[in-house]
Amino acid sequence: MNQLNITKRSLGVNFTSGGQAEILVWAPKAKQVELLLTDSQQKISLEEQEFGYWTAKTATIKPGDKYSFLLDGEKERPDPASLQQEETVHGPSIAFDLKAFKWDDQDWNNQDLEDYILYELHTGTFTEEGTFAGIEQKLDYLKELGVNAIEIMPVAQFPGGRNWGYDGVLPYATQNTYGGPEALQRLVQACHKAGIAVVLDVVYNHMGPEGNYLGDFGHYFTEKYNTPWGNALNFDDAWCDGVRQYFIENVLMWFRDFHIDALRMDAVHAIKDFSPVHILREIKLRVDELMKETGRRHYLIVELDLNDTRFINPLSEQGFGMDAQWIDEFHHALRVTAGEERNGYYSDFTGITHLAKSYQDAYVYDGQFSPHRQKTFGIKAESNPGKQFIVFSQNHDQVGNRMLGERTSQLVSFDMQKLMAGAVLVSPYLPMLFMGEEYAETHPFLYFVSHTDTELAEAVRKGRKAEFAAFHAEGEAPDPVSEETFNESKLQWQLLTKDPHATMFSFYKKLIQLRKELPALHRLNRKLLQVEADEASQTLSLLRSYENQHVFVAMNFSQQEQDLKTPNGYKWKNVLNSAAPEWGGTATAPAEIEGGATLSVPPESILIYTY
Structure with a gap:
């Protein structure tokens, strides 16, 4: 393996302080490698090194120059470690000097993970501009809302200008239609000035289908395993060292050169690796080295469809050391409790009993038989703190994978939306919002792509229709290739000036404020929590404590008023009633109530x- 340097990027085209370019590409399949300057057609020969690496040093190429690699004199390909593409995944790369940006965020100190209130957004649909600069214009809004960490869906270069981001094929290149690498650096700096952390969604489990030229260079893929997206990336087969370095360097680049605070790694259960040191564990070891070098803090968050604590247990316990994971099971239990039909993966969830279990145990399935999976599933997460689990009532997947992309605002009542928001924000876990939910956005978030390969575009179109064939009585699945589908998914910021949207926004602000101000909600000690659910009345009560402070939460998911007993020993003071007139309701609640008394909870x- 080429020697990994924690302090600087080695792959691709990189510039020294003296203006010289250092070029390194991993291409063990090639017999000859040249760098081709697009405008002048000048060729720079690379020298072969051991383990399949090719290298050169030259002053001929400058930042801003367009180039590609010429393999064996015939295959012209973009740089696998390209930082910037001119227009497409098929065309030339643009030389970019990572160190040219003048950072001014030295006073920024990444928050404790426990303090994160996450807000997931998609750059292309978050604003009308659909750019990083557009996000910058909304930072004051996000601060007013109270979120302190934005999670940006993947920005790796993809075909065309419209995509969720999971079809990226150049993991180092920042999508040109979003503004490119310098615009992302500017956005991160602006976020830090505003006190907002930046989490970037990255995809290390597969590559997109169009413009994927990595296989021309080296053994990036293996036929040893399959994934839902084709051959798996090669993390443990012959020639895997170069692949491992490629992705480890990518992680380090986002943290070191873009000052990203945390990465959210997509579907890590689809990463196949039986090496003695799993790739995630090695990534964690390298990130620890980087943090020691720079003094900055970075977090690694995983999307994980396995209730397996090995991924989030510390390195010292032979875990992979990931800092946190998404918990889809909390979402599924909450949705079923709120009225979602029990089909597909929702069929495993009973509703309020499972929601109570998730509050208590994080995982719903931690050793029980799962009817949907037809097997015993999961392991108990007894010693993992609350900050290791991220919960939500909606996210890009759970909205966008519906045929019509309906948000919660289109599926449940205004009152139920408030209740679901509260259920997330009073949990002993990290809360995450999905862009627009805080003001009850009515536009859907649909699945969209802009593949330039017409056959592939048609295959995606047909596949989407087939996926929802059983639902066609409800209408046709929107065309994922149509620009209209993309535009229909954009947020409607003008809604904020109207009711009920303005009221919902104020309600979310209040919930987030309480989450920050009340130690019993803010401190994520899972041991200091009591939860009770009643299936018959569809009510759930939660008691959370921290030192001398206690918070009692009463939730009624039914459509009738229900009675709940308040915990003994305290005189309780009301700090929120989601059914109050100020939140668009008509019900009152006692301002104070004795412990052990009966509390009527509106539908x-x-x-x-609090006490």
Whole structure:
């Protein structure tokens, strides 16, 4: 393996302080490698090194120059470690000096993970501009809302200008239609000035289908395993060292050169690796080295469809050391409790009993038989703190994978939306919002692509229709290739000036404020939590404590008023009633109530009391 340098990027075209370019490409399949300057057609020969690496040093190429690699004199390909593409995944790369940006965020100190209130957004649909600069214009809004960490869906270069981001094929290149690498650096700096952390979604489990030229260079893929997206990336087969370095360097680049605070790694259960040191564990070891070198803090968050604590247990316990994971099971239990039909993966969830279990145990399935999977599933997460689990009532997947992309605002009542928001924000876990939910956005978030390969585009179109064939009585699946589908997914910021949207926004602000101000909600000690659910009345009560402070939460998911007993020993003071007139409701709640008294909870509402 080429020697990994923690302090600087080695792959691709990189510039020294003296203006010289250092070129390194991993191409063990090639017999000859040249760098071709697009405008002048000048060729720079690379010298073969051991383990399949090719290298050169030259002053001929400058930042801003377009170039590609010429393999064996005939295959002209973009740089696998390209930082910037001119227009497409098929065309030339643009030489970019990572060190040219003048950072001014030295006062930024990444927050404790426990303090994160996450907001997931898609760059292309978050604003009308659909750019990083567009996000910058909304930072004051995000601060007012109270979120302190934005999670940006993948920005790796993909075909065309419209994509969720999971079809990227150049993991180092920042999507040109979003503004490119310098615009992302500017956005991160602006976020840090505003006190907002930046989490970047990255995809290390597969490559997109169009413009994927990595296989021309080296053994990036293996036929040893399959994934839902084709051959798996090669993390443990012959020639895997170069592949491992490629992705480890990518992680380090985002942290070191773009000052990203955390990475969210997509579907890590689809990463196949039986090496003695799993790739995720090696990534963690290298990130620890980087943090020691720079003094900055970075987090690694995983999307994981396995209730397996090995991924999030510390290195010292032979875990992979990931800092946190998404918990889809909390979402599924909450959705079923709120009225979602129990089909597909929702069929495993009973509703309020499972929601109570998720509050208590994080995983719903931690050793029980899963009817949907037809097997015993999961392991108990007894010693993992609350900050290791991220919960939500909606996200890009759970909205966008519906045929019509309906958000919660289109599926449940206004009162139920408030209750679901409260259920997330009073949890002993890290809360995440999906862009627009805080003001009850009515536009859907649909699945969209802009593949330039017409056959592939048609295959995606047909596949989407086939996926929802059983639902065609409800209408046709929107065309994922159509620009209209993309535009229909954009946020409607003008809604914020109207009701009920303005009221919902104020309600979310209040919930987030309580989450920050009340130690019993803010401190994520899972041991200091009591939860009770009643299937018959569809009510759930939560008692959370921290030192001398206690918070009692009463939730009623039914459409009738229900009675709940308040915990003994305290005189409780009301701090939130989601059914109050100020939040668009008509019900009152006692301002104070004795412990052990009967509390009437309005339909589809959440009441929060403190002591």
